[in-house]
Amino acid sequence: MGEVIVVTSGKGGVGKTTTTANLGMSLALLGHRIALVDADIGLRNLDIVLGLENRIVYDVVDVVEGFCRLKQALIKDKRLDGLCLLPAAQTRDKSAVSPDQMRGVCADLARDHDYVLVDSPAGIEQGFRSAAAGARRAVIVTTPEVMAVRDADRIIGLLEAMGIREPELVVNRIRPAMVRRGDMMDIEDIIDILAIELLGVVPEDDVMLVSGNRGEPAALNGSSRAGEAFRNIARRLRGESVPLYELERTRGVLGRIRRLVGVERS
Amino acid sequence: MKSRRSKGSQASPPAGRRQAKSGPAATTPIDEAPGPLADACEPLVEVDEFATDATPLATGEQPVSLAVKGEPLRSELILSGERGDGDTLLVRKTLRSGQHVGHRGNVVVLGDVNPGAEVVAGGDIVVLGALRGVAHAGARGDEAAVVAGFRLRPTQLRIGNYIARAPDGDITGPELPEVAQVKEGRVIIRPYHSAGRPRPRL
Known part of the structure; x- marks a missing residue:
């Protein structure tokens, strides 16, 4: 029986879909059987990030409405054998899948896969509630911005109310130089507010933009720093202890020293 | 891979015919939609590229329309700006992502069909613009239908x-x-002028 993990954030545009795709790729690279579920019905993107858009025949709405069986709707990744995608419907909306139905789909997928990653839509309404319904664990994605952190905090509260007690945090799109100058929230500040386990930090990387457009997740790119960060996060997600990425650590220490010396506003 | 435009090895006329891959395609037929299925079968759908040995959608006796998915066609979803005159539906607008047009007869779109949009027709589909989304012609099993x-x-x-x-x-x-x-069990894309009878040389 595999684990169902929802990837969510509250705020839009912080990198939920990219994170889902890259964690899925990384875990599949580690030899796990992975199912990715796009729960963003009506605004589907995960298929594009994975470069699988042109293979979609059935989708998650067809599955819950009984037009096809679950296995027919799964799209096998073109690069990795262990990875498959259950795409969202584009011509429907969030009301097409209820939390109960999503719970059923996730349970079915968890039978044949080690990890089921559910890409949640932005927001706190039904789309999010359905996406999280089948999950036991949650990955919260945020960026070092006050707005994103505020929304993440809200989501963590909602998840707790739904019974997901220990969500884990990915801080996306951090720019070390800006943090060093004190122009960007640093990891310590974010952890201070959210008080959840840090899974990892992903540096801003131009490769991410290109890979999203091309449908080739950065996790497959050996030279991308963001790709490396995602591969490390995937290993932590499955319980390995991987030291935080170099830049994450120095920044943390430096930040602490700066604050001690009073050079930097906290 | 940009091989869609490469000339294939097929020698048959007309000269404009294109072929993406000349080798045999590794495809898995999609089995009949509501029917029983051996759960042990290869579960995942492989969709072949254009102009190759196209995958039959259904192996059942009754043709199964995938995009339409049963009765009736989703004509209640037809958008404003359309006119139907019996057999042919004229859509006078660009179909954007998430928009769906289904019609029993032919569909003509005066505009583009963007990625994420779907056009499903029992007959032919003509797009007087760019077709970038999904088009399903002959959705009730008519293999003679065309998409232009x-x-x-x-x-x-x-x-x-x-x-x-x-x-x-x-x-x-x-x-x-x-x-x-x-044509011959595959979806072929050709320049429009050679679709019907060859034009007489002037």
């Missing part, structure tokens, strides 16, 4: 019970009207 457009760059083409997808990578193609149809 000023620019054919579809994400996926479905004709009757055949399905074909765009090649991976950038979708490129000639800047001229083209028509897709099923």
